[in-house]
Amino acid sequence: MNSTQLDLVPYIRSASNAIRKPFLLGERTLLDYAILYVQEGTMRVTLTREKKVYTITSGQFCMLQPGDLHILEGTTDTISPYVHMDLFYNPHRERSFVTLPGQIQLAGQEELMQPRISELEGFQQVPPLFAPKNKTAFVETMLALIEAWDDGACGLHNRMKAHGAALQLIFQLLEPYVEEERAPNKSHSLLGWVTSYFALHISEPLRVADMAKRANLSVPRFNVVFRETFGVSPYHYFLTLRLKHAKELLRTSMLTMHEIADYCGFTDNHHFANTFKRTTGVTPGQYRAGMNESE
Incomplete structure (x- = not known):
């Protein structure tokens, strides 16, 4: 899969809070990404090919990437929220799976394996023990994902919330591993949470007053700072992001127009269809049909 053709479309396979006595999972090779947070206790990850051993203690994070041959061990009683998921769209993703201990050679499954971060342009290598820029926000997002997902036994609305998270x-x-250096921007730092806010509230009405309060700014000042940071008003910024998510769902899912309109925060199908056509020149149905014809 060419890095220039990668679409970031997460696909959750498993997500839960693992509460375990000391354990040992035998060697396995991953097809997808495994992200875990050691909330309590101590774990050890052995990357067999690299002959490296990492100890993960309370409050630390670990990510195992596709192709990693590893052994996972809990050396104490542990509580470790985890997520198994694809990061990038793969048309064969529904055939893929979370590998089990003992599954080492995955001959014949090459088309199911996700690309590694090192294959992406503009990113540094992410180490197995990674450090998010905002640990609290990362934990909150991860736990929100797990709560909504409930290992796939949830309804459509919660599954959409989980994939948004x-x-x-x-x-x-x-974010901490982007290679490009950017000049410091005080306004951007002040509103660095905006993208997270939208991802977690995509289906809800936009309330500028709520965001201004969160930024400790008056509404007029918030609007000024927002435009300085993003180049447009909050309304137009969020509308653009809602439409971007709608396009992604039209391309990659079989959700109905009503479900997409509801998920992306439009008041109804009529509002969604009119806004989409006014912005793109085609209706949502025409956009989906055009994508299918191009495949």
Whole structure:
């Protein structure tokens, strides 16, 4: 899969809070990404090929990437929230799976394996023990994902909330490892939480007053700072992001127009269809049909 053709479309396979006595999981090779947070206790990860051993203690994070041959061990009683998911769209993703201990050679499954972060342009290598820029926000997003997902036994609305949180989790994970250097921007730092806010409230009405309060600014001052940071008003910024998410769902899911309109925060199908056509020049149905014809 060419890095220039990668679409960031998370696909959750398993997510839960693992509460375990000391344990040992035998060697396995991953097809997807495994992200875990050691909330309590101590764990050890052995990367067999690299002959490296990492000890993960309370409050630390670990990410295992596709192709990692590893052994996972709990050396004490542990509480460790975890998520198994694809980060990038793969048309064969529904055939993929979370590998089990003992599954080492995955011959014939190559088309199911996700790309590694090192294959992406503009990103540094993410170490197995990674450090999110905002630990509290990362934990909150991860736990929100797990609560909504409940290992897939939830309804459609909660699954959509879980995948929205997954997208934000990836952003928070990768943000510290972007290679491009950017000039300090005080306004951007002040509103650095905006993308997270939208991802977690995508289906809800936009309330500028709520965001201004969160930024400790008056509404007029918030609007000024927002425009300085993002170049547009809050309304137009969030509308653009809602439409971007709608396009992604039209491309990659079989959700109905009503479900997409509801998930992306439009008041109804009519509002969604009119806004989409006014912005893109085609209706949501025409956009989906065009994508299918191009495949």
